[in-house]
Amino acid sequence: MPIKESRMTQSQNVQLLAVKAQQALMAALRSGQLRDGQFLSMSQLVTMLGLPLSAVREAVKHASSLGLLVTMPKRGIQVMEARPETIRDCLDFRMVLDQEGARRRIANDDLTGLGALRDRHQAFREAALRGETGNTPDGPIEVDLSLHDFLAAGLGNAQLAAAYAANRMRTAIIQNARPFLQDRIISAMEEHLAIMDALERHDADAATGAIRLHYTQTLRWWGVT
Template identity: 35%
Template sequence: MTAAADRTALTPAETPLKKAAYDRFKQALLQGRLRPGQVVSQKELVALLDMSVGALRELLPRLEAEGLLHVMPKRGIQITSIDLPMIRDAFQMRMALEREAVLSAIRKMPDAVLEAEERRHREILDQLTALGDPPPAFFDAGQDVDSAFHDRLITDTGNDLMIQAYNVNTIRIRLIKLDRIRLTRLTLPSAFADHLAVIAALKARDAAAAILAIETHVRNARDRAIEL
């Protein structure tokens, strides 16, 4: 679970059982057991998620409202597809949220936290240089550092509405990454260079530079996803 997800309390209408059902669906998506664009029956989804029909029926309106699936009467349930409109919308939402997050970080994020983030990024870059042929686990570790940085930016705003919107949008972003923009020897250096530019601007308490850096980073990620 991400730091941002940990920060978010249950909404007034969300019971622990409803949250557990939602988390099962999310994990099925992120583990590839449900694929973007896939059409499944209600019976198949109940079996896959190991939940009751009643629990699934309570969950479906939320998932549909969040744009994670589409219920097609008498035809099944379609998992959201990764297409150009979805990619553009997801990254536009990400840019809006993270622009506000860096403005908050300018005011509130301690230098010690920024320096720790910088060290983590540089350690990964140094390891990449030292390793001739990094194993998949190395890029998984790099992705964890990448995701944790974005999670911290949002979490440290302390704004629960932003955190909830970010958590939903992050599912879409992670699906796009799994499908199109996994970190590799070629993409990791540029992604981490973008992060380091954001961190440098935050350390300098330069709001204009921080906004430019985060917008550049999100735009670069969006463009890599669209190009593939």
């Protein structure tokens, strides 16, 4: 193989490993394998992700730029802490994007998929009322995020979508810090259903108001005032 082609292949391999490391790190943060406030060394993270040190370092740099990790020279890495001010800022940011996403979906009459989303929320609410949602947070978090993703997708703006995606990761770390309780699952589903009711009526004021109420109730559940 010519030297030039060999170097190109090596460069591609390095980039591929960097992408894999970034994806693996994000998955670990999203799933709760890495918890809020957790402290670990770079070597521990390399072992966890099963990828080369150089690739993991690049992934850590990227995650740090998004506020997901804090790198402490000669000490290691710490996952973002779910402090009250962080919770408030992340949820407030999400609320603003949710509200604008709702306005744009209504203005564009773009509600495709809302019916299936409503059915899923109703089914999950009924399961929660019967105490059948299980003890793991995966289901409640996935359903909870599905409406927020739907609203964010209505923004139709690549830069806003990127900002939402970064905040979604911060929110995932926060949500993993405290599993949903049955009562909160029920109330959260009802708050989401109220938002969807307003969307279906094409009532932007009611939708943004319901989104704000959901934000307020979520902060209250977290004990943040």
